[in-house]
Amino acid sequence: MQIQKFEAAVIGGGIIGNAIAYYLSAENIQTAVMEANEVGGKTTSAAAGMLGAHSEWEEFKDVYSFVADSHYQYDSLSKQLKETCGIDIELKKGGILNLVFSEEEKRKLEAVMKLPSVQWLSKVEVYKAEKHASQEILGAVYMKDDVHVTPLSACNGFWKGALKNGAQIFEHTMVLEVVQQGTGFLIKTTNNSFYAENVIIACGVWSNKFFSEAGLQHALVPVKGECLSVINDKMPLTKTLFHEKSYIVPRNNNQLVIGATQKWNDWNELPSFGGIQEIMEKAKSLMPEISTMRPHRFWAGLRPQSFDKRPFIGEHPETKGLYFAAGHQRNGILMAPATGMMIRDLLMERSVNKDWVNAFKLDRVEKVAEGKGVLQ
Amino acid sequence: MQIQKFEAAVIGGGIIGNAIAYYLSAENIQTAVMEANEVGGKTTSAAAGMLGAHSEWEEFKDVYSFVADSHYQYDSLSKQLKETCGIDIELKKGGILNLVFSEEEKRKLEAVMKLPSVQWLSKVEVYKAEKHASQEILGAVYMKDDVHVTPLSACNGFWKGALKNGAQIFEHTMVLEVVQQGTGFLIKTTNNSFYAENVIIACGVWSNKFFSEAGLQHALVPVKGECLSVINDKMPLTKTLFHEKSYIVPRNNNQLVIGATQKWNDWNELPSFGGIQEIMEKAKSLMPEISTMRPHRFWAGLRPQSFDKRPFIGEHPETKGLYFAAGHQRNGILMAPATGMMIRDLLMERSVNKDWVNAFKLDRVEKVAEGKGVLQ
Amino acid sequence: MQIQKFEAAVIGGGIIGNAIAYYLSAENIQTAVMEANEVGGKTTSAAAGMLGAHSEWEEFKDVYSFVADSHYQYDSLSKQLKETCGIDIELKKGGILNLVFSEEEKRKLEAVMKLPSVQWLSKVEVYKAEKHASQEILGAVYMKDDVHVTPLSACNGFWKGALKNGAQIFEHTMVLEVVQQGTGFLIKTTNNSFYAENVIIACGVWSNKFFSEAGLQHALVPVKGECLSVINDKMPLTKTLFHEKSYIVPRNNNQLVIGATQKWNDWNELPSFGGIQEIMEKAKSLMPEISTMRPHRFWAGLRPQSFDKRPFIGEHPETKGLYFAAGHQRNGILMAPATGMMIRDLLMERSVNKDWVNAFKLDRVEKVAEGKGVLQ
Amino acid sequence: MQIQKFEAAVIGGGIIGNAIAYYLSAENIQTAVMEANEVGGKTTSAAAGMLGAHSEWEEFKDVYSFVADSHYQYDSLSKQLKETCGIDIELKKGGILNLVFSEEEKRKLEAVMKLPSVQWLSKVEVYKAEKHASQEILGAVYMKDDVHVTPLSACNGFWKGALKNGAQIFEHTMVLEVVQQGTGFLIKTTNNSFYAENVIIACGVWSNKFFSEAGLQHALVPVKGECLSVINDKMPLTKTLFHEKSYIVPRNNNQLVIGATQKWNDWNELPSFGGIQEIMEKAKSLMPEISTMRPHRFWAGLRPQSFDKRPFIGEHPETKGLYFAAGHQRNGILMAPATGMMIRDLLMERSVNKDWVNAFKLDRVEKVAEGKGVLQ
DSSP states (O other), X not given: OOOEEEEEEEEOOSHXXXXXXXXXXXXXXXXXXXXXXXXXXXXXXHSOOEEOTTTTHHHHGGGHHHHHHHHHHHHHHHHXXXXXXXXXXXXXXXXXXXXXXXXXXXXXXXXXXTSTTEEEEEHHHHHHHOTTSOTTOSEXXXXXXXXXXXXXXXXXXXXXXXXXXXXXXXXXXXXXXXXXXXXXXXXXXXXXXXXXXXEEEOOGXXXXXXXXXXXXXXXXXXXXXXXXXXXXXXXXXXXEEEETTEEEEEOTTSEEEEEOOOEETOOOOSOOHHHHHHHHHHHHHHXXXXXXXXXEEEEEEEEEEOTTSOOEEEEOSSSTTEEEEEOOGGGHHHHHHHHHHHHHHHHTTOOXXXXXXXXXXTTGGGHHXXXXXXXX | OOOEEEEEEEEOOSHHHHHHHHHHHTTTOOEEEEOSSSTTTTHHHHSOOEEOTXXXXXXXXXXXXHHHHHHHHHHHHHHHHHHHHOOOOOOBOSOEEEEEOSHHHHHHTHHHHTSTTEEEEEHHHHHHHOTTSOTTOSEEEEETTOEEOOHHHHXXXXXXXXXXXXXXXXXXXXXXXXXXXXXXXXXXXXXXXXXXXXXXXOOGGGGHHHHHHTTOOOOOEEEXXXXXXXXXXXXXXXXXXXXXXXXXXXXXXXXXXEEOOOEETOOOOSOOHHHHHHHHHHHHHHOGGGGGSEEEEEEEEEEEEOTTSOOEEEEOSSSTTEEEEEOOGGGHHHHHHHHHHHHHHHHTTOOOOHHHHHHHOTTGGGHHHHHGGGOO | OOOEEEEEEEEOOSHHHHHHHHHHHTTTOOEEEEOSSSTXXXXXXXXXXXXXXXXXXXXXXXXXXXXXXXXXXXXXXXXXXXXXXXXXXXXXXXXXXXXXXXXXXXXXXXXXXXSTTEEEEEHHHHHHHOTTSOTTOSEEEEETTOEEOOHHHHHHHHHHHHHHTTOEEESSOOEEEEEEETTEEEXXXXXXXXXXXXXXXXXXXXGHHHHHHTTOOOOOEEEXXXXXXXXXXXXXXXXXXXXXXXXXXXXXXXXXXXXXXXXXXXXXXXXOHHHHHHHHHHHHHHOGGGXXXXXXXXXXXXXXXXXXXXXXXXXXXXXXXXXXXXXXXXXXXXXXHHHHHHHHHHHTTOOOOHHXXXXXXXXXXXXXXXXXXXXX | OOOEEEEEEXXXXXXXXXXXXXXXXXXXXOEEEEOSSSTTTTHHHHSOOEEOTTTTHHHHGGGXXXXXXXXXXXXXXXXXXXXXXXXXXXXXXXXXXXXXXXXXXXXXXXXHHTSTTEXXXXXXXXXXXXXXXXXXXXXXXXXTTOEEOOHHHHHHHHHHHHHHTTOEEESSOOEEEEEEETTEEEEEESSOEEEEEEEEEOOGGGGHHHHHHTTOOOOOEEEEEEEEEEEOOSSOOOSEEEETTEEEEEOTTSEEEEEOOOEETOOOOSOOHHHHHHHHHHHHHHOGGGGGSEEEEEEEEEEXXXXXXXXXXXXXXXXXXXXXXXXXXXXXXXXXXXXXHHHHHHHTTOOOOHHHHHHHOTTOTTHHHHXXXXXX
16 A cells, blocks of 8 residues: 655645645645544534734733734635635624723723724614623723634635645544654554655644653643524624623524633533523623523534644654644634735745744754643 | 325424324324424424423423323334334433522422432432532432433434334425315315314414414414523433523433523524523532533423413314314423324224313313413 | 504514515515414524525416526625625525536527527536536536525525514414404414504415415415535535436535425425435436435425415405415525515505516416416 | 553443443452443444344354353343343343244254254245234344344443442543553553553454553454434334344334445444445345335444454463453454453453463464455
8 A cells, every 4th residue: 555645745725734735735735634523513513713912912912913914814815715626715894893891990091092994882872783782881892803714615615726726635643653764754543654754743632642742741722612603583793792801703504603602621512501590691791782692502612732832833852854833722713814824925935934933843842841820 | 186184193203293193093093194394303303301200290290190191102212113113212311400409499398309219319418419519409309200312313213113004204395274074074285185083283383374374363483492502521310400490401312402592482403602691500500510611502392371371172162073272381391192192092982081081171262362471 | 552553564474474574674664574383483494595596497487587587686785684684694696517428408599598698618618617516417507697596595584674664573473363443453372462454474384274264266376495505525516416307405514405305285394214215316426426425314204286386466356455475386485586476566555567466466376277287 | 640440440331341330349359340432422333233143154163162152141131231220131032033934044054043942934924923024035044042132331331330330430531641650550641640460452443542551452344334214104024134243133112123244354433325326235135124214313323343353351471460351353242241251260360261261362463464364
């Protein structure tokens, strides 16, 4: 049996892995993706898909250019993927209404409000824009550029785009071991073995095994998020409602996606009774009318979180050709395009923004010890 | 096209209709059941299946002999249906623990505690019997004869038993009109028309149309109940936990069924966000450990409620051959055997307990006006 | 209890009923929709959504202007509904490839090929356009203007648009009887009663009851269609594949919808084992690669068919204010906009194309007797 | 963080792993089970649950005493698990009808027919016993002792029984590595690390990783099986219909389980369109009436197959305390009790039947090379 060879093998078929495959294959790099289950079947499809460059501002501000660049890509991707693959990633504009219930909350959002495209709406203005919002608010910070996509559709867009570019995607192919061989790597899977000149580990919280085998001391921690959807039998919700990491996102299929809990170091991929209760309570406080709607489905996903809440994106400090792109926490959908392009540029030895290289490099490992307490 | 003729046509393929067909066909009466959707697909499959002759004592005490008789039948039915049809109705013993949180609650249950097979358990005794119960209780009233069945299995048992007896069941056959013709009735359906000497209306809250067309002033009101199931990944729950019409019933498939809300005059057959929240809150108070379990499914059903909360079981006061058996409210599963036998006996002109005839007769209609306030 | 009054009440909340409500309410006519289950929950959501003005040419040719007009509306509706309600009806262009397996089949399609925007593609040209097509074909007739929408999204668009226009939609409200009262109608439902000046019956095959009560001799016959969807884990299918009433339609969510059987006078709303087998066999002949894909879901729906396969759209010949809009058979999605506009124009006494009025009028009843044989 | 210690750790929470935990914990051995997903969630719940000691006679005859012993255990387990845990494993008697369509087929079954409790039924006798069987048969071999259980219920029974015995079950705990440490093993998982004196690998086809790390040359091959269930709206099927590895098994919930394909070395855990077609075709040949029933659900599972189709059950030849119990192919449900007892006896150094030890020992590895051709 002959072993298939590739220039690049991406381990992990979520949105990060598929975005990488999309950008690599667009450069005629022979690329394969190995996915243990189905494409986009885990964390990706559990996500709500907010492209919250502003609503997540506190966490992003140091690497805002990376985030803003990624956000910006979705506009052209949306058109491209529709034209070339017939896939609509369901980019929905309308913006995010960050509801504000007190003066103190308002104060905390002052920095964000100074950004262009972000503005304060009074209570009256909020209701004019969105009748579904709670009557208890003071007002809202309106982030009109923060939009959302349907995560699985976006992932499917990258997948089909990569296929069109000539990449190969292997589902139900669990990678057991990656062994250095010659100038490249032998990739042993449950099924066949493959050979690749470059390997990119992009399997979220399940990347830990590879960090450890590569001698890196990182451990991504799963931060489990639990979600619920309801059928909206009332007027459409036109804007995402957001408050302190909770949200209600309107989908095109008449569903509202409600999320999400934050359960640190919980590996259970299924939602809990208590977690669902928690987000229901919260959702009702953002949009009381939700109480009369019909619940539809609940689910959970594991966000991969690093010690400093930033992803690892870069080449192994010693092993040439071994890359990691994992740890995007709650922002994998938002950061997928920029991550794919950064891996492409690193692999092709094109120039990459120094700040990004530094912010995401793999050997910021020493900080783990110091930063341990930050993890939660 | 020739019209099929039957001695008895039952309109409604829930557990009441199928129990009637089972007992009629056992007497070699040629019987048909017309069901607009699927057998047992509505209120029957939404039920939890508690045979709560004692837990519902307050409502039953005047017709306790009817209820007790019905309850008793399930023992032999369970064996019979297993032998003749290979169907296990999943009769589960273990009893009901009616949790008691205060002296006042305990006082209200004094009458029930005097019944044989009902006893008081102290807090310590409760935990010995069932470790899952809340730590907040004073104790519990243990109704050890109150068992449960899986409602759809019981309904399927009657269905298959009736088939074996020679009855015919027509699913997806909505009855549009029942017209007197000769000594019997022409039954017009979406599909074909049928003729039957006797017609029994047994379609729960959807019987209203037939009450009205038969000149009876009754109106059953739907009392919607919303339920949720969870997967029990802990020790099995061996007894049903019960408190003020809320309950947690253990199913054989490792699921716990949690119910139920009481929404008066709500015709919406789907659960609401608020209703699910309500029963989750309640379930957590009965069994705190449920909070870590995994929710599985939610649903709703419409209980058919009469003005005095008792079913109508009897022949039309003027139209010979036209029977009703509807309005069993929360107790259709429990009362199905006795209802089936009573209709059989009325139709065959056998003697029937006078108290039952009086309690359930169709022309207790004048009370509607007086009793209006009782409805909720 | 006061009875709510409307200028127009539409009975039936599928795509036809909601389109009517949309166009009526846009003219400030106070409109209500009564739906026994959920909006779009039956025939509408079972449909594939092909707007096949050409692929269904044989059936349409006499009323082609009506069909073409309806088809044309979807372009502007798509934009309007996105802007006003944020709902994307998922209008997908790409056209239909009517696969042709023999010279004889090709000959039958000659008339269609003469239409503008329809063209013959040779086998080689077909593969260039769509690699998934069977290798057994002679070629294909490419109907490039025949597009598709997601039927439930289109129905939701009309629903939410009507809501925005001020209409009221009552789900879980089964109409029991419509009684003339004064200049209008009393509408008795399971829940409340309503009063309306005009009533429009638009509940597909379930309209029979109202035809009969209105003294019309029509009987719509259900032509059951069974469908299956698969997950496409290969390259996207960009065009609908079509052959003799069977089809494979690509949806945005990476699913392919395969349909449909034609079961005359079958009221069972659930798919059968044999029906699913039949469409699987057919789909494999259109697109052999489907064999390795993953089946996802199966379902069925009841198409309402009249004696001459045309809908009834018009006012009752004697009862002023009573309208019917039912019997659209396989083409309800396609004809919904024109049907909604025609009912609006009739009700507002605007001029309506005479040919359409004649083709769809309610008193073409005498033909039923002659045409009986046509029904299948 | 302190590491939890156990006397025995079972890796794999399917029916084999849980049976082992059940029998070990019954001897007061402190036992843990680590399951990467949910208990019984993969191959176990995909199984049909036939206890086919006779229908699988050809494959078993050399180890018939092991199989017969295991089969026999289910009778007492059924009672025990009901009493101690309230779990009914749904042991259904009725036997298997191995349909025979030709004299040649009949000849092949002659050896089985000589076994006690197995008998030949003529065509007429078959119909008397089971009206659903095909009219095309010559007769059937009736294996009246071959019964079935609901696999997930049986697995749940072992699970809950083990819990009652004091065992601990860790779901969502993927074992990354097992490292010898002192006299026992350190077990590193995605979540925590554990320590155990004995480790038993019992994770079906996913055991390969551990075989390889333990220096054993085995490779279990997945033989994928695809299944479908239908709702039986006719008379109950009382006996399992069987023919050449295809079957129709009646479940208590009114469903018939149809299986199964045999796809060698297919790691895809989801059913394929082609596979479902194949079993539908086959099922129709066994029971033509199935064609009018309603399909319900389809699924797939991976059977773990060794080179000689027998499981590996035994201790590692060199590493004391490391056991394997994997490779039960299509017979994991049937063999679970005997496997659990054998592991218990080996670990407790009780005497074990020599033939079984030999048949299942881990170092029958050299035969792999010779036997290669047998694999399919």
